[in-house]
Amino acid sequence: MPDLSTTSQPIPSDVAELQDKFVTSTTKNQLQMLPQIVAVGQAGIEILINWLRQQQDMKPTIVTGAVYQALYHSEVPAAKEYLDRELPLGIVPLQSSAEIDYTSLQKLLAQQEFQAADKLTTEKLCELAGASAMGRKWIYFTEVEQLPSIDLHTIDALWLLHSEGKFGFSVQREMWLGMSKNWDKLWPKIGWKEGNNWTRYPGSFTWNLTAPRGHLPLSNQLRGVRVISALLSHPAWDKLGD
Structure with missing residues (x-):
């Protein structure tokens, strides 16, 4: 399993356990766990940011979308900074064969x-x-x-x-x-x-x-x-x- 920590500081055991559980859970359980992870605050947001980084070369899924939504609506500054820097157009590739811009819909x-x-x-x-x-x-x-x-x-x-x-x-x-x-x-x-x-x-x-x-x-x-x-x-x- 990849190391999802964003700093060199040790992860508290309860947060580390939550992180491990989220990574290995089913789609249904991951969706159910999101409010709990967000409630942790900064440490929870870091879990989600790093999990989303691990998914960037993969086809977006329902969980990817839900994690993006959680970060989008988070008041933790690190969430907005990450989205603005790494996912300014969202998680869905805005492909169009008619050269239509879907940014506003996103x-x-x-x-x-x-x-x-x-x-x-x-x-x-x-x-x-x-x-x-x-x-x-x-x-x-x-x-x-x-x-x-x-x-x-x-x-x-x-x-x-x-x-x-x-x-x-x-x-x-x-x-x-x-x-x-x-x-x-x-x-x-x-x-x-x-x-x-x-x-x-x-x-x-x-x-x-x-x-x-x-x-x-x-x-x-x-x-x-x-x-x-x-x-x-x-x-x-x-x-x-x-």
Whole structure:
């Protein structure tokens, strides 16, 4: 196991034990341990900083995202200094085959400003679809197939990793497929419909992590099933394991 200490000073035994436990734990346990580690203060932040350094050459995971979030919201100066110096653009590579800048979306999601991020996601999808979509401010289902896979992966990864794995197109697709593509089962499960009543936008949607899994992004929820059907059927998701 790599040495995660940042100084030459001995690590207190209780902190060292916490560090070792975090490194060797399962994803579920690591997520559960984060508040305890943050509560330690400076020593806990150093554990997270150094653990994140060890992950920088690896594909980001839900735990990576949660650790980043913990540092982003920490009031310990070392956390902000580390993020500003080593991860100024976040943990998700902001790749785009259309030369679109996703920095603002990353920032909103890091801040957990989910309503603003949802609106910006629609704007980015329109930008990807072209001038006509940008003008009308929403996309036709016929325009979805032309959306670049790389960009959809970037948008999805930003949502996924800044929500502890709760939100994102890939989450919605997984749930949809798990319900044999039955929309009537999916809508209440993700909180878009209750009984015969559609969830009213924006006030009745839940814009935080207490929302049901798959609740966000809305992906033109107000314009019927064809857009989300096209999004969740996009070839991009067949390539997620590549």
